[in-house]
Amino acid sequence: MSSKGRIGVYICHCGLNIAEVMNVNSIVEYTASLPNVFITRDYRYVCSDPGQALIKNDIKENDLDRIVVASCSPRMHETTFRRVLEEADLNPYMLEMVNIREQCSWVHIGEPEKATEKAKSLIRMAVVRTTLLKPLKMEEVTTLHSVMIIGGGIAGLQAALDLANQNHKVFLVEKEPSVGGHMAQLDKTFPTMDCSICIFAPKMVDAGKNSNITLLTYSEVQEVSGIVGNFHVKIRKKPRFVDQIKCVGCGICATKCPVKCTSKFDVGLGVRKAIYVPFPQAIPLVYTIDKKHCLYFTKNVCKICEKFCEADAIDFNQELEIIELDVGAIIVATGFDCYDPSELGEYGYGTFSNIVTSLQMERLMNASGPTGGKILRQSDREKPKRIAFIQCVGSRDKRTGNVHCSNACCLNSIKLARQIKEKHPESEVYVFYNDIRAFGRRFEEFYSKAREDWVNFIKGIPSEIKEDPLTKNLIIFAEDVLSGYLLEVEVDLVVLAVGMIPPESAKELSRILHIPRGTDGFFLEAHPKLRPVGTNTAGIFLAGACQGPKEIPESIAQGKAAASSVANLLFTGKVMIESMIASIDQDLCIGCGLCEESCPYVAIILADRKASLEEALCKGCGTCGSLCPEHAITMKHFTDKQVKAQILAAFER
Amino acid sequence: MSQKIRSLSVNEPLKSTQLDPKFKYEVAKEPGGEGLGYCFQCGKCTATCPIRRVESIYKPRQILRAALLGLREIVLSSDVIWLCATCFSCTERCPQGVKLADVMRAIRNIAVREGYIHPFFQAQGKMISEIGRIFEDDEFINEQRADLGLPPVPIVNLEEFKKILDSTKIKELLASKGSK
Numbered sequence: 001m002s003s004k005g006r007i008g009v010y011i012c013h014c015g016l017n018i019a020e021v022m023n024v025n026s027i028v029e030y031t032a033s034l035p036n037v038f039i040t041r042d043y044r045y046v047c048s049d050p051g052q053a054l055i056k057n058d059i060k061e062n063d064l065d066r067i068v069v070a071s072c073s074p075r076m077h078e079t080t081f082r083r084v085l086e087e088a089d090l091n092p093y094m095l096e097m098v099n100i101r102e103q104c105s106w107v108h109i110g111e112p113e114k115a116t117e118k119a120k121s122l123i124r125m126a127v128v129r130t131t132l133l134k135p136l137k138m139e140e141v142t143t144l145h146s147v148m149i150i151g152g153g154i155a156g157l158q159a160a161l162d163l164a165n166q167n168h169k170v171f172l173v174e175k176e177p178s179v180g181g182h183m184a185q186l187d188k189t190f191p192t193m194d195c196s197i198c199i200f201a202p203k204m205v206d207a208g209k210n211s212n213i214t215l216l217t218y219s220e221v222q223e224v225s226g227i228v229g230n231f232h233v234k235i236r237k238k239p240r241f242v243d244q245i246k247c248v249g250c251g252i253c254a255t256k257c258p259v260k261c262t263s264k265f266d267v268g269l270g271v272r273k274a275i276y277v278p279f280p281q282a283i284p285l286v287y288t289i290d291k292k293h294c295l296y297f298t299k300n301v302c303k304i305c306e307k308f309c310e311a312d313a314i315d316f317n318q319e320l321e322i323i324e325l326d327v328g329a330i331i332v333a334t335g336f337d338c339y340d341p342s343e344l345g346e347y348g349y350g351t352f353s354n355i356v357t358s359l360q361m362e363r364l365m366n367a368s369g370p371t372g373g374k375i376l377r378q379s380d381r382e383k384p385k386r387i388a389f390i391q392c393v394g395s396r397d398k399r400t401g402n403v404h405c406s407n408a409c410c411l412n413s414i415k416l417a418r419q420i421k422e423k424h425p426e427s428e429v430y431v432f433y434n435d436i437r438a439f440g441r442r443f444e445e446f447y448s449k450a451r452e453d454w455v456n457f458i459k460g461i462p463s464e465i466k467e468d469p470l471t472k473n474l475i476i477f478a479e480d481v482l483s484g485y486l487l488e489v490e491v492d493l494v495v496l497a498v499g500m501i502p503p504e505s506a507k508e509l510s511r512i513l514h515i516p517r518g519t520d521g522f523f524l525e526a527h528p529k530l531r532p533v534g535t536n537t538a539g540i541f542l543a544g545a546c547q548g549p550k551e552i553p554e555s556i557a558q559g560k561a562a563a564s565s566v567a568n569l570l571f572t573g574k575v576m577i578e579s580m581i582a583s584i585d586q587d588l589c590i591g592c593g594l595c596e597e598s599c600p601y602v603a604i605i606l607a608d609r610k611a612s613l614e615e616a617l618c619k620g621c622g623t624c625g626s627l628c629p630e631h632a633i634t635m636k637h638f639t640d641k642q643v644k645a646q647i648l649a650a651f652e653r
Numbered sequence: 654m655s656q657k658i659r660s661l662s663v664n665e666p667l668k669s670t671q672l673d674p675k676f677k678y679e680v681a682k683e684p685g686g687e688g689l690g691y692c693f694q695c696g697k698c699t700a701t702c703p704i705r706r707v708e709s710i711y712k713p714r715q716i717l718r719a720a721l722l723g724l725r726e727i728v729l730s731s732d733v734i735w736l737c738a739t740c741f742s743c744t745e746r747c748p749q750g751v752k753l754a755d756v757m758r759a760i761r762n763i764a765v766r767e768g769y770i771h772p773f774f775q776a777q778g779k780m781i782s783e784i785g786r787i788f789e790d791d792e793f794i795n796e797q798r799a800d801l802g803l804p805p806v807p808i809v810n811l812e813e814f815k816k817i818l819d820s821t822k823i824k825e826l827l828a829s830k831g832s833k
Contacts, residue, residue: 346701346746396693397748434695463701463746479696479705484712486705 006038008064012046012071021105022116030120034127047077052084059088066130070098070123091135098126128649132642136579143229143570144328153181155544156333157207158559164212166567174217178282181335187365190415191446201281208283228539229575233325239318241289246313249285253305261293267360270370275305329539329566336500336545339394352467353379355494379472384492388430389413395499404520406499408551410437413497414450421453430456500549522548533562541565580637581618586610588632595624659732660710661719672723686759691749692717698743698753704736711736713753729764735771778827785809
């Protein structure tokens with residue numbers, strides 16, 4: 001056997017994806033002429049069973065020791081082909097994949113000849129690199145059975161319940177004083193018209209009672225380190241100034257508290273006290289003092305709550321607590337924020353008193369909302385008789401930076417419109433839309449029922465809203481696109497169907513967890529079709545609207561999917577970790593510390609003027625290797641020698 | 654100039670032979686026409702347009718639709734493409750980032766090359782090439798200017814001005830075939 005190896009190269013047609021654009025025969029001919037290439041074959045689908053068998057047989061019969069597969073992205077099939085090598089008793093790292101689909105035939109579809117030449121060059125480079133590959137061993141690590149879930153909305157709660165029922169210890173981190181998220185704020189749900197909190201509260205109660213679930217409410221994730229199976233987490237538990245164990249939730253404190261402030265839960269429409277629970281069904285039913293408004297904290301007076309609390313639960317000296325946890329996996333379920341329409345000058349939200357957002361409308365319809373379930377105008381507390389919904393506010397609007405469709409707003413507005421017609425059939429309801437997207441099961445029927453209820457659907461996005469200064473009524477200017485007429489519709493109340501945008505916390509969390517976000521700002525799934533709840537960081541999963549706008553059943557399904565992915569991962573108690581990491585030659589190390597400073601994963605520690613690597617923490621990003629002035633750090637599987645040879649081969653012909 | 658206004662309306666059903674699928678590319682290639690394809694027909698432009706309020710045949714949304722459908726000759730020969738006052742309200746409010754005033758200009762530029770110039774602009778063009786102004790001098794204007802403390806309208810050096818004009822294509826354009 002030659003010292004540089006016997007290489008088998010497999011060129012995939014990928015059906016017609018590759019073969020239709022490029023001249024595969026010419027690639028095969030060229031590849032066969034390259035040094036060290038012992039066998040070259042092309043096949044319709046190398047990833048198929050017969051394709052894999054081809055490689056296995058060749059390895060055995062021809063004593064091949066290195067394999068190059070020229071096909072799609074390694075993100076698709078690297079695992080497949082590594083397994084093929086393993087099954088043929090070859091070290092799985094003796095494989096190199098060349099992406100001649102995404103990087104050649106797809107991007108250069110209009111230039112087939114150049115694409116073919118590029119594929120040849122990439123294969124030539126890979127072959128040279130392959131001669132220098134070294135066998136590596138994957139490390140096995142044991143995993144913890146505990147899980148952290150970030151976000152206590154419907155997706156996070158569902159994941160928590162599913163995992164707890166499989167006997168995993170779950171830590172549910174929620175930044176608000178109660179779990180519940182947006183679903184707790186909604187009045188009804190489409191298309192079943194269930195009362196939202198009625199179907200949701202039992203799940204919240206279950207989560208609160210489940211002995212496998214620890215609720216860490218009013219808490220935020222501060223730091224995450226470690227790897228799949230063994231994450232170390234620091235959580236900031238904010239002080240409530242109320243003892244969580246002693247408080248019985250009787251609420252006498254809130255009735256006695258003299259300070260009124262606007263309620264975030266009621267989206268600014270209602271008032272609450274400075275000591276409060278956000279809503280009656282809160283879990284845990286523990287009161288929280290709002291430090292910004294409390295008279296004791298602002299003026300050093302009052303303390304009435306402390307006087308009246310029979311449970312002696314008020315504790316003005318409570319401090320911020322840092323909780324440290326070790327967990328095997330993490331689920332991110334941080335949901336969404338509603339778009340703030342104040343920046344859209346043409347609609348006058350925030351200036352005209354009788355314009356609300358769709359979430360505010362939910363609170364106005366809700367029995368526990370600020371008006372006790374009566375729809376009232378802000379300007380005169382009168383019942384509006386003419387109500388208009390405007391769709392796509394902050395969605396599908398490039399000016400706002402939100403190109404995406406928010407999925408749920410069409411049906412949500414139809415739901416609210418039907419509720420209004422049900423309560424007040426004499427009222428006129430308008431829905432100004434551009435496209436009605438009733439895509440889910442029973443959604444079209446739901447939309448159709450709204451038309452039967454005589455809701456006025458008008459295709460046309462309003463250009464402007466003006467306010468009548470006397471009546472505070474609103475005049476909506478729009479084109480009825482389907483007829484071409486211009487409309488000036490006067491209504492008593494306008495509801496802006498605001499879009500879903502990534503929560504403010506997403507940017508920070510993306511940094512803490514090292515998980516990327518898409519161009520829309522939502523967290524990026526590992527694969528849009530095949531791994532919808534995975535991320536590119538092993539052991540971290542996504543659920544619900546933090547990955548993109550979703551309605552309730554979809555969020556629940558994702559919560560369940562993420563829980564199942566975690567259970568799958570942690571079931572055996574062991575995971576294999578990638579061996580493409582750094583390695584430090586301590587004889588060459590001069591102890592300058594550049595690597596320690598630059599490592600984003602805190603995997604390098606300088607001791608006695610020598611750098612040493614905590615292998616489990618290293619993700620193989622290569623930052624240290626590129627900085628080391630003494631070339632003491634080598635990236636396994638991407639050594640300088642391998643990469644240089646590959647680059648030099650690029651310029652050969 | 655009391656001719657009938659040419660709108661975009663057509664009585665007979667449009668046959669596929671009347672639709673030029675390449676027209677959209679032609680517009681998009683013309684500087685300013687790039688955003689045509691973004692349009693999703695929400696009607697915000699028409700709703701916001703001050704011209705639409707005085708002239709019901711002018712609907713920016715409909716012009717973009719007709720261009721996308723490929724009604725090449727109907728669009729280029731229509732009078733409506735000349736009605737845009739370039740106030741940019743539509744451009745400001747379009748949620749899809751279509752620069753409508755620019756698209757409208759791109760369409761007019763193609764129309765001019767094809768010989769479709771609205772008689773009003775043609776008359777202006779002729780006036781400029783003959784007297785160097787878009788309207789004739791009269792004493793009344795100078796009296797008004799004097800009242801405002803402004804100097805009289807400057808005298809155009811017609812010889813030099815014509816030299817400049819001759820180096821442009823304006824004469825050929827004004828004399829071209831399809832002018833109405």
